[in-house]
Amino acid sequence: MAEKHFKYVILGGGVAAGYAAREFAKHGLNPGELAIISKEAVAPYERPTLSKAYLFPQGAARLPGFHVCVGSGGERLLPEWYSEKGIELILSTEIVKADLASKTLTSAAGAIFTYDILIIATGSTVINLSDFGTPGADANNIFYLREIDDADKLVAAIQAKKNGKAVIVGGGYIGLELSAVMKINNFDVTMVYPEPWCMPRLFTPEIAAFYESYYANKGVKIDKGTLVTSVKLKDGRVLDADIVIVGVGGRPLTKLFKGQAEEEKGGIKTDAFFQTSVGGVYAVGDVATFPLKLYNETRRVEHVDHARKSAEQAVKAIKAIEGGKVTDDYDYLPYFYSRSFDLSWQFYGDNVGETVIFGDNDPASSKPKFGSYWIKEGKLLGAFLEGGSPEENTAIAKLARLQPAVPDLEQLTKEGLTFASKI
Known part of the structure; x- marks a missing residue:
């Protein structure tokens, strides 16, 4: 050639x-x-x-x-x-x-x-169950999601197995988003993940408790703290599913x-x-x-x-x-977001240090809206907001960038979003 x-x-x-x-x-x-x-x-x-x-x-x-x-x-x-x-x-x-x-x-x-x-x-590339030596990892009803070809295979399976049972392996971004969308497709959905709560790399136990309860209220079953082995749970129960979708990272x-x-x-x-x-x-x-x-x-x-x-x-x-010129250094503010069901959250900054939670985090609320701040060595380093407006999300991004001093955690909890609008 x-x-x-x-x-x-x-x-x-x-x-x-x-x-x-x-x-x-x-x-x-x-x-x-x-x-x-x-x-x-x-x-x-x-x-x-x-x-x-x-x-x-x-x-x-x-x-x-x-x-x-x-x-x-x-x-x-x-x-x-x-x-x-x-x-x-x-x-x-x-x-x-x-x-x-x-x-x-x-x-x-x-x-x-x-x-x-x-x-x-x-x-x-997605981490595959076969990477862990899981027997049965090549079964026809096990799906991954990275590229459009993967999504097309999953769409075909959803249409073929209407109103069936789906097991989602993983409690991170993909796990939460896919559990929601499979429920919207009227599947009986179970999430399985080994960690003690969902999204452990970002969420605190308090934030995770809201999403787990919200999902449970939507009819999603959650089996946490357990591993999938041989398309069975660690305690020996068999995964009874028409579709298994694995989202355990990349x-x-x-x-x-x-x-x-x-x-x-x-x-x-x-x-x-x-x-x-x-x-x-x-x-x-x-x-x-x-x-x-x-x-x-x-x-x-x-x-x-x-x-x-x-x-x-x-x-x-x-x-x-x-052109013989110089460009500025990359000055990135870490940003993560997700949307599922009627929920939409954004996070900016670094999730290190102590945390405070504010707002309405009742999963039964018609329009829950709450947030969390991360504070380390007297400075606010990270900010999370569920249900925020574009202006409010911009405000918490500015907070994470500016890293203002926080002298009083109790006062910060009371002020909540108001603190962001003051800075």
């Missing part, structure tokens, strides 16, 4: 790839300079839709409706947009070898691509670059411009371990917001270097 050369190559076709492409286009591109190589068969899309509206029984989201960059309120980049900008979309193409020294990528079919500058945007896809680029904390180490230890190679999104300026430490962040912003930062840095 003939070798193809590009000035810029984005490896990966997820959210980060789409946002990077848009940033390149803003700065001006010559036709044929940029290629996106993706093993998926479709142009970059907003991946979070797959665990939400894509699975709705009515009015479900479908492509081309959620191509990037609609997730952040931007223009929808249809496949034609890439053609118009002279960007080559190389789809259904899996890269099996990357040689960073010779700037060469090789596909499963033997195609060779060379580049001047590479952006690694390979994202994560792992960054870095194996192509092992031993070639410096790694840290499970990801590819980068600077504040997402440049790796290899000149001309950048890593963005889930795979990047980067300096988090706000907390003066390196972190790896798995979230769509960071995928979008890190991709834009890398391209700004690339174009600044070409």
